[in-house]
Amino acid sequence: MILGAFSGGIGGALVFLAISAALTGLYVLATGRRSWAFLPAKRKAGAVALTVAFALFIAGGLAMPRSATADLQAASSEGTASPASAEASATATATPTPSSAPTVQETGAPLDPESPSLLAQGASVAAPKSQPAFATKAVDLLATLPSKGRAPKTGYDRALFGQAWADVDRNGCDTRNDTLKRDLTGIKYTNSVPCKVRSGTLADPYTGTTINFLRGTATSSAVQIDHVVALSDAWQKGAQQLTTEQRTAFANDPLNLQSTDGPTNMQKGDGDAATWLPPNKGFRCEYVARQISVKATYSLWVTQAEHDAMARILADCSGQLAPTNEKAPVAAAPSPEPAPVVAPAPAVVAPAPAAVAPAPAVVVPVPAPAAPAPVAPAPAPAPVVPAPVPAAPAAAYYANCAAAKLAGAAPLYAGSAGYRPALDRDSDGVACES
Template sequence: MPDTMPASGARWTAAVVLSALLALFGSNLPAVAADTGTEPSATVQAADLLVTLPVKGRAPKTGYERSLFGATWADVDQNGCDTRNDILNRDLTEITYLTGVPCTVKTGVLADPYTGTVINFVRGTTTSSAVQIDHVVALSDAWQKGAQQLTTEQRTAFANDPLNLQATDGPMNQQKGDGDAATWRPPAKGFRCEYVARQVSVKARYSLWVTQAEHDAIAGILATCPGQQAPATVAAASSATVVYYANCSEAVAAGAAPLYAGSPGYRSGLDGDGDGAACEG
């Protein structure tokens, strides 16, 4: 965590921030010591959440492999649709599907928030790559900033968390690589505030850290959009909300537990006894 604290009279206190974090993310938080006597808030500003992230140097990339974050596009919510198609269904409009495969997107239209362009998606060997799914916090970046200490289950949840995923222009995704906010931002400046706010939320959710350069870059962007909220979920174009709980503590903190099969947020990974009800205790 940075050595300096906000001046007296700043709009937040440690107790207020921690209460808001507990409301958003449950017990899966970076270490923050504070009296939590204040009633939890339903929202927290991204700039306030950024203050809670530890600031450290980048760890070596040694040992990183994509497989350490689970199978590529695993069906973690057990809805019969892999994560790539879940996100295409969330982010595209005018969708058509492969015959006999209800969740597999055949065609659609992406209003790409990274570039500000419109992309017509057509599924195919040579065309599917025109729209790729970006990890807002790249897997390699996460590996070098704390994910080495996560379990395989936690890394799989990270790699498939809708909050950390965004359909975008394929070449732009390749250009980003594993860049963090200090080295890469979306060309469409109007999306940068939401983009870094999601990075902050993801890093808080999975107890990851930021480098000093990354912290300063995020703080600089958020200074241009005071009041930017730190999202806990990402709304779909239909105004429905993709609900994902990394663990039962999050579901309990959100007041959603227990979760039943077929309800928002339920997935088999949270249902230890497989009885169709998760996070009961």
């Protein structure tokens, strides 16, 4: 009891007293003999002692200081911790956090990014870097990605990427429904609020087929939301070094999400470009370019086999741009040049007529030479104003023709922003014309 009082105050003393009473009660209950505490030699007395010990243990636990309770719990569970939990604990301890924003582990806040406590403590749901600059070619961006070996999958858990389908943009709808609204056409909602998608039609870019979506226990899985860069693949290629907030942003980034055929998504699993590509070959360039943009934004690396597979795909479409939300730079309007100043032409002075001497007889007047006609000044040349340089077309991505029409960009012509063969069903160079 004295030792307990020193280590845990009154609570510690009560805990040690409870342990002593429990041992005494067990002895009397098992043997039916008197104990050192002079309890009656009856098993009933042993049961009473055990009850008292249990009450003392509860009272001691409540009275014990919080830090001492934590130390006691840690000591009691040391010998029962499983290898998996110890390994996960070591991984969490060793994982660096490059961001200065508090992480979930630091604040003790829940994984839900909607939690007021998480937002109140200054945590942000944002990527570690901005997206690639406008008009960056995917093949050039690929050259900037580090090539390394795949890290172990040890410690991976979906919860490490935040709450599944969180409302990170705080628009009242979760990420899954936001993605369905972006990718489907003919959408109907479960109520008057345009949030939860009840049905719609998907022009699946992965398979090149049309899929009817209907919300329901047995039907919703027909259309799934694919992480273009799989979460597990990201975990093995750098995401372990991200904060929980950055991983949450990664898992909910629209650039990294695509509605697609359910069985096809299941077939992909956590494959990268070296092990899986969309069956629709016409979409592979754009698919690989999106993977490259996502990995560059979240400081992830690629394996050598993955790099080579991406390079092979982009060899057939070297002009493919890396998708980005960055806007095209606005070209400054050229300042008009001042009109050149034309010096006035000098005035023409007519020569004075020559004096005629009088003749002694008949005077024949000599006509004065005609004055030359004045020369009209040459017209001033018109100032040359250079034609304005048209702004480069912005890189745009439309999941389907409905999205292009909604943005007011349809029809799309070959070579213009947003045009891609997947939207040009009749391959005439004009997409979304009807």
